Amino acid sequence: MELVNKKLDLEQFWAERQEVLQSWPTGRGVDLEEAIAYHKQLPASKVMAKKLAQGKREGITFAQPRAGVALLHEHIELLRYLQDEGGADFLPTTIDSYTRQNRYKEAETGIEESRAAGRSMLNGFPAVNYGVDACRKVVEAVNVPVQVRHGTPDARLLAEITLAGGFTDFEGGGISYNIPYSKDMPLEKSIRYWQYVDRLVGYYEENGVSINREPFGPLTGTLVPPSISHAVAIIEALLAAEQGVMNLTLGYGQCGNLYQDVAAIRTLAELAEEYLNRFGYSGRQITTVFHQWMGGFPQDESKAFGVISWGAVTAALARVNKVIVKTPHEAMGIPTREANAAGLKATKQVLNMLKDQSLPLTSELQLEMEMIRKETRAILDKTLELGEGDWAVGAVRAFKAGVIDVPFAPSRHNLGKILPARDNQGAVRFLDFGQLPFDAEIRAFHQEKIAERGRKENRQPSFQMVIDDIYAIGKGMLVGRPR
Known part of the structure; x- marks a missing residue:
């Protein structure tokens, strides 16, 4: 397939959809027109884009955890607990590793083993295996918007099923869910697969349904300089906008220095709007998400709360629209629901305490912002030059040339x-x-x-x-x- 940054022709899209929906039995349960009608009856309080817009107007920083288990009833119970006890403003459905690699047979086995064991034997929720009706049970069981979080280079079927299931936010992108997650997937393929996802979201939008898209900001999560993650986020925003996506939440992973992190968040939306407007994609809703520390955590829970709280301070002072919350069990593996809720409570306490405070625009902060702008523009402009005006082609060539280079990424297609x-x-x-x-x-x-x-x-x-x-x-x- 030839890669080009051009909105997919509907005839071409419909033909590809038939292949995608036939790739696993639950795909046959997707009725796009019925799904659009289902979304239109959802209350505004469950629609991610609408709640983000309200928060942006009112200066609110929302908190969202990570969570997902194998069994449907346990997943619903977990999300309800995080909503009711943790006070989550948004909820996740983190997808299991088998589904992320399109290994649905192994995911089915994981569900069966989980039922036999009476506990989750998967590290997430296998949404493709459960299908549309089960996804709707998740959405209907809670009172806030639910996002799909995963790490899938080819997320076409996952998007079809979860969006038809009523989820109003879909995370990821052809770069951010390939380079940090996959060793061998060619970038041309993953970008093309995600053009399909974004065309699907664009089709919902054309029919009056707002779906929010959130490129994965932290990338490899450890020591990623802001200009690298900014460049990837903005390219994915441009690619999504071409396919008709109207609501974008761009992310950034905490590095740890307060001035640099605040500068990064403040410049991210600014630069995204600059490039979107420059290339004819005005009118998009741009919001930001800050990921608390994505690297190694202290094993001691009290020390872990210190790391979580520092992330909350940064999120509050940066005036980010949403913060993804960590737990005090990060060093030990998958957290208990109580630990997950505790991370939320600690974060929301700090957010509430600092909601009326701001970080002055000091010379140090101004310098950080200016350096991030210069570095990000240098990467983006060279990428566009390499692509001869095409962002999709440019992204592939930029990674090959090392013009974009993600530290510590497993991908063979990253220069490293x-x-x-x-x-x-x-x-x-x-x-x-x-x-x-x-x-x-x-x-x-x-x-x-x-x-x-x-x-x-x-x-x-x-x-x-x-x-x-x-x-x-x-x-x-x-x-x-x-x-």
Whole structure:
């Protein structure tokens, strides 16, 4: 298939849909026109885009957990608990790993084993196997919008079933759910698969149904410089907008330095609107989501709450529209529902305490914002040049050339040459630029910041700094200082 950033022709889309819906028996239960009618009778309180718009107008930062288990009744009970006890403003349905890789037979086996064991034997909810009616039971069991969270390079059938099931938000993208999640999936394929997902969302939109789309912001989650995640999020927003998506929530994963994180959130929506307007996609609703620390966590629950609360402080002061909440059991594996609710409560307490406070636009904050703008524009403009005006083609070529390079990604289609490390204040900088298209001014800024840390620690900047930084939070620090 030839990849091009062009809205899919409806005749072509319908033909592809027939193949997608026939790929697993539950796909035959999707009736698109009936699904549109179902969405139209949902109350506004259950529609993600509408609630996000209200929160944006009122300056509210919403809190959302991660959660998903194998058995339908247990999944519903879990979500109700997080809503009622945790106070979640939005709810997730995290999809299991088999479904993410389109291995529905293994997911079916996981459901059967879970029933036999009386507990979840999968790390999420196998929505494709359950089908449309079961998804609607989830949506109808709670009072707030529910989002599909997964990590699927080919999410076409998952999107068909969950959207028909009444979910009003679908996370992911052809880059953000490929490069950090898959080793061998060609970028051309995953971007094309996600054009289908976005065309489906666009079709709902054309028929009066608002579905929110949320590219996955944190990528590999550890030490990802803001300009890298910004560039990916904005490209995915542009690709989605071409297919008719009108509501976009762009994400960013916490790095840990307050000024850098606040600068990142403030510039993300600004840059997205700049590029969307520049390329003819005006009128989109742009909101932001902040992911609390995605790296290693302390095993001690009290220390873990410290990490969670720091993420909540940053989310509040950045005036982000939504924050994805972690739990005090992150270091131990899948959390209990009580731990999940505890993370929500701690986060919402901090959000409420700081809702009337703001971070002044200091010179330090202004500098961070300006550097993020320069770096992100450099990556995006070079990507567009490589694609000869086509964002989809440009994205593939940019990854091949290392113009976009995600640190620590498993994908063979990611060059993997850049190295991030923290500076002396804990902001994430570039130790090695790889093939990023940065000018001398940007490079000198990062080199001096890293050198400053080296002088403080009396050591030469090296790969050891990167290793130290990866493990630092789990050891109770932000910057990985030598002992």
